Amino acid sequence: MTRRTFQVLLALAESPLHGYGIRQRVAETSDGEVRLGSGTLYEVIHRLTDDGWIEEVPAPVDDTGSGGPRRRFYALTNEGRGALRIELARMERDVLHARTLDLLPEG
């Protein structure tokens, strides 16, 4: 799983978001480290949709878009949530292992 994919899944784990929302939340949670360009963003969305990890959901009623075309909202599917968990578990394992090697300070 690439960092981009991971970050998108992580962003959607909180709540459904539209494309630009994903972008912004990814930037926030990664402290601006991961910046998704519009092309990359939708490439990832497309791929994750294709794989069934995220899906389009109806827009929440409070979405007052900028008057343009209605924005699509995406949400994690169960599979996507599972995949994110597996990835997080793997990461956790790796981090624990790194601690035993004294590579990381005890958190």
Added chain:
Amino acid sequence: MHLLLHLLLKLYPRAYRERYGDEIAAVVREQQECDGGGPLFWCGVAWDHVAAARRVRRRMRTRGWGETMIEDIRGAVRSLMRSRRFAFFAALTLGLGIGATASVLTVADRVLLRPLPWDGAERMVELGTYIMGGEDLAVLSGPLLLDFIERLDVAEAVVGASRGRPVRTDLAEPFQLTATQVSPGYFPFFEGEAVAGRLLDDADHRAGAPPVVVLSHGYWTEAFGADPAAIGRSLELDGTAHTIVGVLDPAFTAPRPTFWAEDDLVRPLGLYQRELSEGSFSIQAVARLRPDVGPEQLQAELEGIGRERYVDRGGFVTGFGSAPFRDTVLGPSVGTNLGRVLGAVALLLLVGCVNVASLLLTRASQRRDEFRTRASLGATRGRLLSQLLWESAALAILGSGVGAAMAWGGVEFFRSHAPAGVPRIAEITFDPRMLIATVVLSVSTVLVFGAAPAWAASRGAGGPTTRSTHGRGQTRARSALVGLETALAAALVIWSGLLARDLVEMSNEDPGFRGDGLVAGQLDLRGRTGGASAESRRDFVRRLSESAGAIPGVQRVAIATELPYSGNALVSSMTPLDAPEVAEGTFIPVVAVDGDYFEAFGLDFVQGRPFDTERDDDRMLAVVNEAFVRQYWPDLDPLAGAIKSGGEDVDDEGVYEVVGVVADVRTVPGRPAPPKMYADYANEAFVRFHIVLQTDGPVAPVVQSLRSAVSELDAGLPLNDVTTLDAVETRALAEPTFYASIFASFGLVALLLALVGIYGTTAYATASRGREIGIRVALGEHRARIVSAIVRRTLVVVGVGALAGGSIAMLGSVYAADALRLVDPRDPLTYGAVSLLVVATATVAAWIPARRLSAVDPNTALRGDDR
């Protein structure tokens, strides 16, 4: 939407674009509002989308058409790069075919096909007279041209021109110029323009008009340094001051014999300015007819006008007529010769096409496996075809590049090497349209013979087997192509061989004279004091011969009114007496000679003797050649013969006694010598003659001394057309050399193409039998036997092809027979030698790949697939 974004979205597959396009745009917009939309921003967006689109496409496994195309082109180029030898040969073949055809078509189109470049040219006819019952259209006299100009109602315009040789007399040394002398309306007729000053107008032609000249661009540059101030100045011609009124456009083209591009001046013909003689015929006339005028109507009017002036008053002019101007311009021999070249080039193009076809066919069957594999992996036939098309296009582009270079070079070659007499050759420039036409033809060949078989080969796509099976039909088709190619190439090589052999025979043949060490110059005594009477001319010649004989290094001096190999300059009406069946007043070439003519030219006397150099009697003496005796007096003793000047009914014109019979001298290389009569200059003191010096030393100082000898006798008299007799011989052979070299290069190219074709086909045929050969080698069969078996098989095809080629050449030689002067069109030596050459070439072409293959380690051959 921002244009850039719009374009960027095109990178994505359509379905993706439709699904996400609007959202992406919205995100970009929000991003833009947030970050500001500078160029740096858009660079980032572009970079991001290019990368994303690639990943999306890879994932969606579909491509935009642009990308598919680029991929196909890349694939085509890669595929050609893999088989560089094939690409090289195919492009070379195409290029040679395209280049040769385009250049010859350009020349032929300009010279033969395109109508003359003037308005109403298709209605232009040459006007002329028939002299003394002759059948060739002859020139007009001044008064007759005036009659036609004033009274020929069927014509919109009539113009005429003649050529003059005025001497410029206002220089330190007199200098002879050449001038085209034209009638009123000449420049509008041929659409001439001045580059400086003006051309002639009607006032210049009127009686009493001051004399004017128009300079050629060449003479303007040469004599006046292209100085515009030369306009209005005056130059003296034959002692009369002429005002320079303008300079003719160097691009002006009226055809010979109504204009000579190399002439120094153009001036009025003087139709209204001087008393014109009815008996002087020197004017070439052209009329532009009104539309819808039939030949009968024109003929009737010509007769009506002409007869009033001539036929009622005497018997010299016996008729009037016309001929299409195009025929006059082209001349008969240029037309047929270029026609032959055109035929040969068509054959060459055919050989090239057949060759490309056979190369492509071979390649197509080699690639059958490739296509089947790709088809079974899911490539659509559309994709396969698309790549084939791009391969063909790449080949065509390569070939066209080679072809364009060759065509350009070919046209340049034509222009610089064409013999004198190919009309309008100087105007010829490379014509891109011809290249386009030929490229189209070649590309179609590539498509039909390249893509079609491969396309057919791909049809078995996804079949149960991917093992190649090479059908008998394919093998037969290839053999047929190789046979055809060999036949055409053999025919071309035979023809070029015949022409080359003819040329060799011509240059080896004994022209009947010896030109070594001879140098000649022409003198024209018209209008000079030395030329006033026959007596003064004889006196001039005697004194000139004496001083020329005293020049150091000069061994012999001769005078002649005509040089060998220069055609018949002068014919006179003569009647050989007592000859059986000879028309009265037959026209016979007469050469007046003096001095050591026969000795200098090395002419042997068969009977009798030359003229005495010093004689006091006024007997009229003649020497005839052997052809004369054979034709007129086959059973008589020529030394007892006599030749009467003029027709039999004309009295007192004099009778020549024949004092000698001399060996024949050819007037044209390779053509039999016509009957000819040599008169003594003492009897026939012509006003124009050549002085010929024989020297054993360097030529230049002798010519220098001769010039001073001439000017000592007559300070204003120029010595013209100075040339060695060797140069005359070379010039005479220029035309056959030109055509022979064209055919030789065609033959060479055809042979090369056939070699490539045979090589390619054999290489393929043997390669496809690699496994079989491997087994045979493993079983202990001798390599030499395998090689010879392969070569033998090729030779059968080539042998049949060579035989067919011989027959084609034989059939074609019926049309080419009169191009050959000395060699029989069925010359067995040439046919035999060429067949041997073709077979030998084919053997080499088949042997190389056969040997290479049989040298392969049998294990490799067995392990690999059958390629």
